[in-house]
Amino acid sequence: MGLSVIYEYELASFYKELVEEYLKNKNEEFEKLERAMNESDFTTIKIIGHNLAGTGGSYGLTSLTDIGDRMESSAEESNLEECKNQINEYRQFLDTVKVSYK
Amino acid sequence: MSELKKIVMIDDEKAIQILAKMALEKVAGFEVTVFDSGAQALSEIKNVIPDLILLDVIMPEMEGPEVFVELRKIEELNKVPIFFMTGKNGEDEIKLLLATGVNDIVNKPFDPLKLGAQIKEKYDGVIGDL
Structure with missing residues (x-):
């Protein structure tokens, strides 16, 4: 992505431990996604995108639902270039996201 | 009218299992049993007999609609x-x-702080027709 996007969220205290664990798991899962991208494994990319779409917003991280939705659609179309764009965007999200709690 | 207390959730995604269970138990006060797959649910659900079943649609091996058909064959779950x-x-x-x-649909993503109330409202809406 050419533009610098700031992923910043202020969430209810209910989410505190949940979101930290969720992001830790998503960082661990990212290797699997990169491997799928390198192997043009669209089935795995689609499943990961679908799960991201369903879970991201539920954890209050709405951008992840958007990224996951687009990743799932790109994988359904076997569009590797678009998948790469969304996977890069996802990496940027994981590297920059800041969450505070109220 | 049967009061909503026990919920079975069938979902393969751990992140949803953890969040929904916490939302439905800690926030809404329900008792939740989670199954990772349709096969596990079909084998074990008779030990629970819930008031409501929440069923994920896209799951590996056996998808939600197929699990739904099999659940409806279990006499104890008729209503x-x-x-x-x-x-x-x-x-x-x-529509499909x-x-x-x-009986109804719950959308993902969901707001965990409102999920219990949303589900109870839908439950109360359908329970009288069964």
Whole structure:
């Protein structure tokens, strides 16, 4: 992505431990996604995108639902270039996201 | 009217299992049993007999609509409402899911702080018709 996007969220205290664990798991899962991208494994990319779409917003991280939705659609179309764009965007999200709690 | 207390959730995604269970138990006060797959649910659900079943649509091996058909064959679950939980929220997709005979749909993503109230409202809406 050419533009610098700031992923910043202020969430209810209910989410505190949940979101930290969720992001830790998503960082661990990212290797699997990169491997799928390198192997043009669209089935795995689609499943990961679908799960991201369903879970991201539920954890209050709405951008992840958007990224996951687009990743799932790109994988359904076997569009590797678009998948790469969304996977890069996802990496940027994981590297920059800041969450505070109220 | 049967009061909603016990919920079975069938979903393969750990992140949803953890969040929904916490939301429905800690926030809404329900008792939740989670199954990772349709096969596990079909084998073990008779030990639970819930008031409501929340069923994920897209799962590996056995998808939600197929699990729904098998659940409806279990006599003890005849009058138990089943709601699909889905991230496929397009109008056509929702129509197709409702055409299976499922009682209602819960959309993903969901707000965990409101999920219990949302489900109870839907439950109260369908329970009188069963």
